[in-house]
Amino acid sequence: MSDKKWVLWENEEMSLQAAFDPAIPRTEGFHLVLLPKKASPSPWGDPELYSRMSLVVAKAIFVIMMEPGLADWVNIHYDGNIGAAKEDPKLHIHIFGRLKTGPNWGGPLKLPFGEGPYGNEPLTDQEIARLRSALAKGMEY
Numbered sequence: 001m002s003d004k005k006w007v008l009w010e011n012e013e014m015s016l017q018a019a020f021d022p023a024i025p026r027t028e029g030f031h032l033v034l035l036p037k038k039a040s041p042s043p044w045g046d047p048e049l050y051s052r053m054s055l056v057v058a059k060a061i062f063v064i065m066m067e068p069g070l071a072d073w074v075n076i077h078y079d080g081n082i083g084a085a086k087e088d089p090k091l092h093i094h095i096f097g098r099l100k101t102g103p104n105w106g107g108p109l110k111l112p113f114g115e116g117p118y119g120n121e122p123l124t125d126q127e128i129a130r131l132r133s134a135l136a137k138g139m140e141y
Helices: 045-066 124-138
Strands: 007-012 014-019 029-036 073-079 092-098
Touching: 007 124, 014 045, 014 124, 029 045, 045 073, 045 092, 045 124
Parallel strands: none
Antiparallel strands: 007 014, 014 029, 029 092, 073 092
């Protein structure tokens, strides 16, 4: 996901991006991923970065939840690529914005197994612009 089209917010250490191949359908909500910019010898090898990434996720969720209509709930999934991308494992954090109108509202997310492609529609350019705008105003920490 290095294409700038998908980047919603970034700083010198990390990049919050819209998933170009989301693991959930748009009827369920949306899928974002927070990725570190630097390599680490193991997915959990930099606890300070992990802590800062957790703060960014918390702030991003606050911003998303305060913006009417973006999400009714949020699920978080911390991942170290243990099964996938074994050649370059890195800590990354998935944020799933959930909609009350979604087919699995009130239940757990039904994530696909494996690396994809998943065949779900990504966020539209308009939705990406709305998230960028909200995050630009609210991501100071």
